[in-house]
Amino acid sequence: MSELTTFHTVDEGRFHIHTLQTDQFRTRHLVAKLAVPLHRERITETAMLPYLWLEGTRSHPTALAITRCADDLFGAMLRSGIGKRGNRHVAEVYLSVPDEGRLRGADGIFEQGLGLLLEVVTDPLLEGGGFSNGNVERERGLHRKRIESVLDDKIAWAMERALAESLAGLPEGLPRLGFAEDLEAVTPEGLYAAHQALLQEAEVHVYAIGAFDDSPALASRVLTALREAFPDPRHGTPSPGVPAVAPVPARSGEPHRVTDDQPVQQGKLNLVYRTGVAYASDDYPALLVANGVLGGFPHSKLFRNVREKASLAYYASSRVDALSGLVIIQTGIDPANRDRAEAIILEQVDALRRGDVADEELAFTKRGLANQYRQSLDVPAAMADIHFGGVLAGHTRTVDELLDAIADVTRDQVVAAANRLQLDTVYFLRGEGGAEHA
Numbered sequence: 001m002s003e004l005t006t007f008h009t010v011d012e013g014r015f016h017i018h019t020l021q022t023d024q025f026r027t028r029h030l031v032a033k034l035a036v037p038l039h040r041e042r043i044t045e046t047a048m049l050p051y052l053w054l055e056g057t058r059s060h061p062t063a064l065a066i067t068r069c070a071d072d073l074f075g076a077m078l079r080s081g082i083g084k085r086g087n088r089h090v091a092e093v094y095l096s097v098p099d100e101g102r103l104r105g106a107d108g109i110f111e112q113g114l115g116l117l118l119e120v121v122t123d124p125l126l127e128g129g130g131f132s133n134g135n136v137e138r139e140r141g142l143h144r145k146r147i148e149s150v151l152d153d154k155i156a157w158a159m160e161r162a163l164a165e166s167l168a169g170l171p172e173g174l175p176r177l178g179f180a181e182d183l184e185a186v187t188p189e190g191l192y193a194a195h196q197a198l199l200q201e202a203e204v205h206v207y208a209i210g211a212f213d214d215s216p217a218l219a220s221r222v223l224t225a226l227r228e229a230f231p232d233p234r235h236g237t238p239s240p241g242v243p244a245v246a247p248v249p250a251r252s253g254e255p256h257r258v259t260d261d262q263p264v265q266q267g268k269l270n271l272v273y274r275t276g277v278a279y280a281s282d283d284y285p286a287l288l289v290a291n292g293v294l295g296g297f298p299h300s301k302l303f304r305n306v307r308e309k310a311s312l313a314y315y316a317s318s319r320v321d322a323l324s325g326l327v328i329i330q331t332g333i334d335p336a337n338r339d340r341a342e343a344i345i346l347e348q349v350d351a352l353r354r355g356d357v358a359d360e361e362l363a364f365t366k367r368g369l370a371n372q373y374r375q376s377l378d379v380p381a382a383m384a385d386i387h388f389g390g391v392l393a394g395h396t397r398t399v400d401e402l403l404d405a406i407a408d409v410t411r412d413q414v415v416a417a418a419n420r421l422q423l424d425t426v427y428f429l430r431g432e433g434g435a436e437h438a
Contacts, residue, residue, distance in 0.1 A: 006398050007207075007387050010219040014202070015226045017219040018387060020209045027096045028110050028210030029380040030117055033083075033388060034091045034202035038171035043089065044178025045186060045194035048143050050080035050091045052191065055135040056125035069116055073109045074098045078116065084176040085392055086245035086323030091198060093117055094381060099211050110210075114222065118229040122199060130188030131195075140183050147180045154429065158268035159330060162427035165258045166272040172248060172324050199230055205391065207384040244394030247278035247325030256425045264431035266314060267335035269342060270328060272425040273349075277417065278325035280395035285405035286413035291320045291327055292365035293414060294352055299364045301348040306331065312341045322389050327421055335430050342426070352418040357411055369406050373399050 007018045036046070060066045070076040076097040083090040097113040125132050150156050160175055167173030204226060212218045251274070277283045295302035295318030302316040314332040321328065333341045376382040377399060390396035397405075 007396070008215050008219070010216070010223065012223055014204060015223060016203065016205045016391070017222045018205060018207045018384070018391075019212065019215040019219055020207070020383065021212050021215050022209065023211045024377075025210060025380065026099055027380075028099055028113075028212070029208070029384075030095045030097075030110075030114060031207040031209075031381060031384045032093045032117055032121060033205040033207070033384075034121070034198055035085070035088045035205065035392070036198060036202050038084065038087050038089045038174050040174060042194055042197070043174050044143075044182035045191050046089050046091065046198060047082045047176065047178040048139055048186070048191065049195055049198060050082050050093065051142065052131055052135060052139050052195075053093065053120045053124060054078070054080050055139065056132060057119050058123050058125060059119060061125050066116075066120065070095075073113050073116070076109070076113050076116075078120070080120070082176060084174075085389060087171040088245060088392060089176075091202070093121055096380070111221070114225055118225055122229045124192075124195065126192065127188065130190070130192040133188050136186065136188045136191060140186055143177070144180055144183055147175075147177050150175075150177065154262070154264050154266070154268060155330065155332070158270050158427065158429045159328065161258070161260060161429070162270040162272050162328065162425060163326070165256060165427055166274075166326070166425035167248065167324075170248065204230070205388060207380075207387070209380040209383060244280065245278075245323045245392045247276050247281070247323070248274055250274045250276050250422045251424065255423045257428075258425065259428045259430055261430050264429065267333045267338060267431045268427075268429035269331045269333050269338060269345075270425075270427045271342075271345060271423060272427070273327040273329075273421040274424045275325045275327060275417070275420040275422070277420055279322040279389055279393040281325075283413070283417055283420070284322070285402065286409045286417040287320060287325075287327075287420070288369060289362070289365055289406060289409045290352060290414045290417040291318055292369055293357055293361050294318050294327075294348060294418070295329060297365060297368045299361065299368075301351065301361075302329065302331070302345065305348055306341065306344050310340070310344050312337050312344060316345075323393060326424075338428060338430075346423075349418070349421060353415065353421075355411060355415045357414055362411060362414070366406055366409070370403055373403055 007020050010017045054063055054066060056062050060069050070078045074097065076095055078095045080093045083092055095113050095117045097109050100109050127133060150160060164173045206222050208218055208222065275287060277287045294300055295316065302318060306316040307313045312333060316331045318327055318329045329345060331341060376386060387396060
C-alpha cells in the first residue's frame with residue numbers, strides 16, 4: 001500500500017478529518033462535505049444552500065467580497081456545489097491555496113483559508129430571520145436554470161428519469177438538484193431553517209490534501225476550528241443512527257418499462273440493472289471489470305457490437321454506481337430502431353454471462369480501469385471523492401488496493417458478477433427520428 005494514496009482519519013463524534021500527506025501538488029486542498037440523508041421535503045432547499053453560501057457572509061457580505069478575500073490568500077480558489085451519493089445529499093465546499101512553503105510571505109494562509117471555508121459554511125449573511133432576500137431571489141432564478149439545464153441535456157435527463165423510475169419510492173431516486181415546482185415556495189426564512197438543520201444534523205467530513213509536516217497536528221487544528229465554527233450543542237457526540245450506504249436490493253417481477261415522448265431527434269434507450277454489489281463488497285472489483293467489458297470503453301461489447309457493427313446507436317456505454325450497485329446502460333438511437341437495439345444490447349449482457357470474454361477484452365479492460373484510477377491521483381478532489389465513497393459504504397480502499405484487486409479478477413469472477421445483473425427498468429425517451437444529437 002502506497003502512503004501517497006492513504007488517507008489518515010481522525011473521528012470525533014460527527015466530525016471526521018481525513019488528511020493525505022503528499023508533495024505531489026504545489027497547492028494545498030481543503031474539501032468540506034456535509035452529508036445528510038436525502039428527504040423529499042428538504043431536497044430543493046438543501047440543494048440551494050451551497051450556492052447561497054458563496055453569495056455573502058456576515059464578515060464578507062457580497063460574493064465580490066468573498067472573492068477578494070480568496071484573492072488575498074495568494075489567489076485561493078473557492079467553489080461550492082451539491083452532490084448525491086447513494087441515499088445521501090452532500091453539500092460541498094472546496095478551497096485550494098498555494099503551498100505556503102513555496103512562497104515568501106505566505107505563512108498561515110492555509111489556516112486563513114480554513115477560516116474562510118468555515119465562515120462561508122457556518123456564518124452566512126442574514127436579514128432578519130433568514131437569508132438575504134435579494135440573494136434568495138437571485139438564487140431562485142439561478143437554481144431554476146440549473147434544474148432546467150438537466151432537461152435541456154437529453155442524455156442527462158434520460159439518465160435521471162431512468163434512475164427515478166428504477167428507484168421510485170427510495171431516497172436514491174430523488175434528483176440531486178431538487179424540484180423546480182418547489183422553488184416558488186422557497187423563502188429566506190425557510191432556507192435558513194434548512195441551513196440550520198444541515199449544520200446540526202450533517203456528518204461533517206473535511207479533507208486536507210497537500211504537503212503537511214504533521215498530519216495529526218493538522219487534524220487537531222481542523223477539529224478545533226470545527227468545534228468553534230459549528231453552532232451545534234452536540235459537538236463531539238456521535239450522530240445517531242447513521243448506517244453505511246447499502247446497495248439497492250434486487251426485486252422480483254418483470255422489468256419496469258417506461259416511455260417518455262419529447263420533441264427530440266435522437267431517442268435515448270437506457271437499461272437499469274440491479275446487482276446487490278456495491279463498493280464495500282468483495283465482488284465490487286469483479287463488477288467493475290464486468291462493466292468495463294460490457295460498456296466501459298471503446299473496446300467494450302456495447303460500443304463494438306451495438307454502435308460499430310450493427311450501426312444502431314450514436315453512442316453506447318455502461319457504468320456502475322458504486323454505492324447503489326446499479327449498472328446503467330445508456331444508448332442514443334434512432335427511435336425506429338428501438339426494438340432491434342434493445343435486442344442486441346441484451347445479447348451483449350447474455351454473452352458476458354456466458355463467459356464470452358476474450359483474453360484481449362479482459363486485459364484491455366483492466367488496463368483501462370488502471371489508467372482511470374491512476375489519473376484520479378492527479379486530481380485532489382477526485383482522490384477525496386473516491387475515499388468519501390468508501391467512507392459512506394463502510395469500507396475504504398486506497399487506489400492502490402483497488403488496482404491490485406482489479407488486476408487479480410479472473411474470468412470466472414467476471415462471469416459471476418455479470419450473472420448478478422438483474423434487469424430492473426427499461427427507459428425510452430422517444431423522439432421524432434433522425435440522426436442528429438439532441
